[in-house]
Amino acid sequence: xxxxxxxxxxxHILKKKGINCIICETDTxxxxxxxxxxxxxxxxxxxxxxxxxxxxxxIPNFEFNPPYKFHHxxxxxxxxxxxxxxxxxxSISINxxxxxxxxxxxKNT
Numbered sequence: 001x002x003x004x005x006x007x008x009x010x011x012h013i014l015k016k017k018g019i020n021c022i023i024c025e026t027d028t029x030x031x032x033x034x035x036x037x038x039x040x041x042x043x044x045x046x047x048x049x050x051x052x053x054x055x056x057x058x059i060p061n062f063e064f065n066p067p068y069k070f071h072h073x074x075x076x077x078x079x080x081x082x083x084x085x086x087x088x089x090x091s092i093s094i095n096x097x098x099x100x101x102x103x104x105x106x107k108n109t
Contacts, residue, residue, distance in 0.1 A: 003053075003089035003098050007045035009106070010087070014044075040081045047086030054105035059084040 011023040021044075024031045035041060049057060062084035090099040097103075 002091065002093045002095050003102055004046045004092050006087045006089070006098055006102055007043075009098060010044050013106070035080045035082075038080065040083075042083045042085055044085045045087070046089045046092075047084070048089055048092075049086065051088040053088055053090035053099065053101040055088045057084075057086045057088070059086065 008023055008025055011021050014021045015023075022030075022034060024034065043062070047057065051057065060083050062082045087102065087105075090101045098106075
């Protein structure tokens, strides 16, 4: 999973705290279904915006196009207000779990 799985990790933490969220992982058809079902969406996911690893960024009215590097191929079918809550990755690699930098930041939240 590596750091690109931080959105999934955070989703499970939010669910344990009683916050209603849907964990989509990489299922773009599920993501598209959700985008068509709701008018306001907050997407929590890994980003690579050249920030300090573990930093967060909130982008209201987010659109999936350059200059943002986003790892999902998402299509929109209606006007959905999307807010991106991005967590800067340390690295993307094939391993189990997230990097120490991101684990440390999760403990501090």
